[in-house]
Amino acid sequence: LAKTTQPISMDSYEGQEVNITCSHNNIATNDYITWYQQFPSQGPRFIIQGYKTKVTNEVASLFIPADRKSSTLSLPRVSLSDTAVYYCLVGDKNAGNMLTFGGGTRLMVKP
Amino acid sequence: NAGVTQTPKFQVLKTGQSMTLQCAQDMNHEYMSWYRQDPGMGLRLIHYSVGAGITDQGEVPNGYNVSRSTTEDFPLRLLSAAPSQTSVYFCASNAHGFPAKNIQYFGAGTRLSVL
Numbered sequence: 001l002a003k004t005t006q007p008i009s010m011d012s013y014e015g016q017e018v019n020i021t022c023s024h025n026n027i028a029t030n031d032y033i034t035w036y037q038q039f040p041s042q043g044p045r046f047i048i049q050g051y052k053t054k055v056t057n058e059v060a061s062l063f064i065p066a067d068r069k070s071s072t073l074s075l076p077r078v079s080l081s082d083t084a085v086y087y088c089l090v091g092d093k094n095a096g097n098m099l100t101f102g103g104g105t106r107l108m109v110k111p
Numbered sequence: 112n113a114g115v116t117q118t119p120k121f122q123v124l125k126t127g128q129s130m131t132l133q134c135a136q137d138m139n140h141e142y143m144s145w146y147r148q149d150p151g152m153g154l155r156l157i158h159y160s161v162g163a164g165i166t167d168q169g170e171v172p173n174g175y176n177v178s179r180s181t182t183e184d185f186p187l188r189l190l191s192a193a194p195s196q197t198s199v200y201f202c203a204s205n206a207h208g209f210p211a212k213n214i215q216y217f218g219a220g221t222r223l224s225v226l
Contacts, residue, residue, distance in 0.1 A: 032213050034210075034213040034214070036215075043217025043218055046214045046216075049210055049214065087153065099213060099215065101153040102153050104153055
């Protein structure tokens with residue numbers, strides 16, 4: 001069972017870069033690391049996924065070191081609308097490898 | 112293309128009542144799952160299905176039943192509602208195979224209150 005650990009909350013200001021780090025020490029060899037974003041009163045939304053090194057899309061970048069025991073979600077130049085909860089997930093072998101959502105990181109972006 | 116549709120959006124029940132939360136997806140996804148989210152908490156997996164006719168329990172299955180007779184539908188049944196089941200329920204679907212199965216598409220949620 002792979003578990004993830006990430007900070008409970010973070011504060012930032014508009015225009016800053018935000019980095020959220022997640023640890024997953026027991027990640028399986030074939031597991032990907034997936035990040036989701038959830039706004040209040042909405043279901044989570046897929047942001048980015050990676051296996052190793054760096055992945056970038058129009059929303060974020062994901063950095064994964066060679067040992068894959070951690071990962072960092074990077075949000076460039078955040079705005080107020082990036083205020084949300086961010087979840088880092090890996091597969092749960094005890095549940096058909098379905099994703100297990102922990103408490104996530106509550107990001108508050110201030111003006 | 113509607114994605115994942117959940118009905119109803121809101122529901123109030125009395126203790127002991129039963130009801131079914133509906134979930135339908137039009138993306139031909141093999142995997143579907145139900146989560147509950149209590150205030151200020153993350154999502155917890157209730158039940159999931161890897162295909163029509165196949166279901167399995169997640170982290171918090173007690174008090175809930177599911178069935179998967181078609182690829183499109185995955186209803187969640189509350190057998191005898193209890194106040195502890197007051198929560199927001201999310202249905203999700205995803206394709207099979209790595210890494211696509213990690214990309215889940217969520218419905219808008221059903222907000223349930225049990226009095």
